[in-house]
Amino acid sequence: MDRVDASPSAEAVGRRADAYAAAPLLNCLLREVAEPLAGPGDPRVHRLPSGRLLRVRPGRRPADPELHAAGAWHRVGHTELVKLVAEELRRHTGLPGGDLPAEMVDSRDAVAALLTARARATPPADPYLRSEQSLITGHPHHPAPKARGGGPVASWLPYAPEAHARFPLVLLGVREDQVAEEGDTGALDALGTAPPGYRLLPAHPWQLDLVAGELAEAFADGRLLRLGTTAFDTWPTAAIRTVYEPGRDLFLKFSLDVRITNDVRRLWRHDLRRLRRTDTAALHAVEAVGRPAAWLGDRGYRTAVFAFEELAVLVRDGLRGHLLPGATPLLAAGLAEGFDGSPLAAAADPAVWWEAYLRQVVPPALRAFGDHGVVVEAHLQNTLVAVDAAGLPVQVLFRDAEGVKLLPDVTRAAGWERLVYCLVVNHLAEIAAALAEHHPGLDPWPAARAELARHDLPEIPALLASPTLPGKTNLLLRWTGADGADARYLPLPNPLAGG
Incomplete structure (x- = not known):
């Protein structure tokens, strides 16, 4: 809705x-x-x-x-x-x-x-922004998908994508000897002007409010300056702490010291330190699949050494350099949730639409794993599906190096389980259910089975024969206080089996 x-x-x-x-x-x-x-x-x-x-x-x-x-x-x-x-x-x-x-x-x-x-x-x-800002339900298998850290509504509502928010970023100046950065962060310098001896650092206003007390000394001694705000608005995406600026075609991802679903959404030092490795691996894997599949690269990050995680900002590729001409990107989670103008609901031939969807989404994720040992976190919120003028899926764009797993950092079995959960349980099952809900009588699973069977990964026959799939236990994970990254799975009935 x-x-x-x-x-x-x-x-x-x-x-x-x-x-x-x-x-x-x-x-x-x-x-x-x-x-x-x-x-x-x-x-x-x-x-x-x-x-x-x-x-x-x-x-x-x-x-x-x-x-x-x-x-x-x-x-x-x-x-x-x-x-x-x-x-x-x-x-x-x-x-x-x-x-x-x-x-x-x-x-x-x-x-x-x-x-x-x-x-x-x-x-x-813009239908892309509508899809990003459509998630009133959010994660359909989480006990508290819209919790915002218990803070007062006024503290977070101005920055909520679900409320169709847009807002300028705060511009800070960090003294040059206090800057930490890696990769390509040049886009940040074009957001405003820093005085001599300082580098520009944008900040999410909600995050800046949350950590204001920790930064008081840095503001007082001149390591950090307030330089006003950007001259333009940014649009928060479904990820809440990631914003998009359409004019510059720029995504920026920030730390946010608030628990959203399973994790406090901070840009953790250990993730930033391995960013170049994981992003490069994902980029090469998806590029090797070839067009039209694309990877939205996390180019680099900038922060302050005295507030490394608190003020970190990550620069992500925009859309235009990756999109097919005339294609419109849409968030997969938005397609599952529903929004005004969704091509999933309006598909004239849902079977043809679904086959096109599978043809774009499934092969790049499987080939990245099988050929390159890269587990792309292909869940609904990290996947954009671009459609042509008729609303037919013609391209997939994956994003977010933070969630990527690499073999042999994880075992092949663990990586495959993660991929099956993200791609099949979290992603395809939700799109299939939404499609069947809008188009009664459609059975989406024979086409999904046929698409998976086209690939010669050794794990595929067992996947198609197994009576169960791995389902992440978000309720038990949170109830038992497990680390948010410590996924635990239980067996779910496998709709792919028995075809």
Whole structure:
């Protein structure tokens, strides 16, 4: 959904926010700890670890949860659902869950604020930016996908892509002897003018507010100067801390000391130090596949030595040098979520559209792995799919070297599991479900199976024969306090099998 009613009541917003927030939380609960019970019809009934029975209206966005008690089914609102999930996970894991219940509530309240803001906002005219700013649900299998660190709405709403925000960047001057950088950062020097003896460093205004206390001394002693703001606005993308400036065709990625889904979204020193290696490997792997596939390179970073992670900014390739003539890039996650003008919903022949989609997305990811040992993080939010004037997919563009894994840094088995999760479970399964939802009667999985079978990777036969696929356990990962990068998987039914 892209817009809400012009003047929604608080009650209407609350109902919609409850529904948006409940769907991914239910997806997690049902995937990770509930046991589906056999039986005809909808809604579906599931047994929870406590033995209690929960039934929901099924689908890729489950809804209308009801709990069985005293011989009857009772509706469960979002507040009660958070309490229920917490009780069941404490029983299931023996652990208290830390801040996660509060994050679930924060996520729901953030959705309510976003829905209210969107009713007053004007969506961008550019379909690419609309796709980036469409994610009201967000990650469909995360318990708190829209949590914003628990801060007041006023602190983050001006920078929220889902609210169709756009804003100038703060310009800082860093004393030249205090600059740390690597790679090609020349684009930063064109954003403004630094005084003699200083280098220009843009900052995300939300991040600057978050770390202001840590920088007071640097401002006081002259290592850091405030130079105003950019003369232009930037558009936050789905990643929140990555912004796009269409006039300069420039992406900038910042640190953000806020937990978004599983991680505090800081540009960590160890990731920046290996950036050139991972980005170069991904670039070479995707280039070797050949056009039209493309990699949006992370050219380099600049920061201050006294606030290395806090003030780091990463420079990423723009779109124009990579796009096919006349093609329009769209965020894959936006295609799954839905936005005004989405070609997925409007496809005249969904089977043809889906085959074209698979033909663009699948081969580059598999060949990067098989030929070059590069695990591209090909999930929905790191994949752009460009379409032609008729809305047919004609190109894929992958991004984000931070998520790339290289063999033999990880074992081939671990790399393959990660690729299958990102490409098939996180990405293709969501697009397939959205397509089938918009075009009833379409079975998307025979075409997906045929596309995968065209490739001669030794892992493919086992993938197509396996009864299960690896599903990431985001609810249990967060509940047990595991590191956000420490992916854990459980087996999910494999729709590719048995074809």
